[in-house]
Amino acid sequence: xLPWVIRRTRLPLLSMRCLDCRSETxxxxxxxxxxxxxxxxxxxxxxxxxxxxxxxxKLTVYERAPVRxxxxxxxxxxxxxxxxxxxxRLVDPLLAxxxxxxxxxxxxxxxxxxxxxxxxxxxxxxxxxxxxxVPVRPERLIAQGLGLSRNEVLRRIKCxxxxxxxxxxxxxxxxxxxx
Ligand SMILES: [Zn+2]
Numbered sequence: 283x284l285p286w287v288i289r290r291t292r293l294p295l296l297s298m299r300c301l302d303c304r305s306e307t308x309x310x311x312x313x314x315x316x317x318x319x320x321x322x323x324x325x326x327x328x329x330x331x332x333x334x335x336x337x338x339x340k341l342t343v344y345e346r347a348p349v350r351x352x353x354x355x356x357x358x359x360x361x362x363x364x365x366x367x368x369x370x371r372l373v374d375p376l377l378a379x380x381x382x383x384x385x386x387x388x389x390x391x392x393x394x395x396x397x398x399x400x401x402x403x404x405x406x407x408x409x410x411x412x413x414x415x416v417p418v419r420p421e422r423l424i425a426q427g428l429g430l431s432r433n434e435v436l437r438r439i440k441c442x443x444x445x446x447x448x449x450x451x452x453x454x455x456x457x458x459x460x461x
Pocket of ligand 1 (some may be wrong): 301302333336
């Protein structure tokens with residue numbers, strides 16, 4: 283059976299408090315880095331903007347890092363504002379921890395389900411794959427993907443991870459026949 287795939291449809295927003303207007307949402311926009319190479323030391327920031335007052339903040343990617351420690355191709359990517367690099371840095375948990383923000387994935391991802399025929403042989407086994415690290419609650423994802431109520435999910439799903447705890451690591455579950 284083909285897996286269900288979770289992928290982002292755009293960059294997530296950032297939940298972080300603006301120092302000027304107290305808004306709690308920021309965006310990377312199209313995604314821009316600032317690079318400051320000072321002798322043998324390197325600073326790289328990812329720029330984000332408050333969605334209500336436009337104040338720009340800098341998220342530290344590298345701080346006073348030895349230039350030689352950074353892969354030249356990666357450094358070129360920062361200088362060129364490479365969209366893939368923007369995405370991979372933004373969703374890197376290390377960046378979030380270091381700069382004290384969380385990601386707001388609301389409306390920024392989708393679930394691709396190959397057509398499942400639930401009238402096939404029971405029980406049905408389904409695998410969930412994460413193309414991007416979007417945290418989802420298995421219970422809600424499965425209900426959405428199969429068009430089941432939450433009660434039906436609790437009754438008919440056997441899952442190898444907690445149904446309630448948000449995860450962004452792949453998992454699999456079994457759908458039991460009705461009855
Ligand atoms: Zn603001």
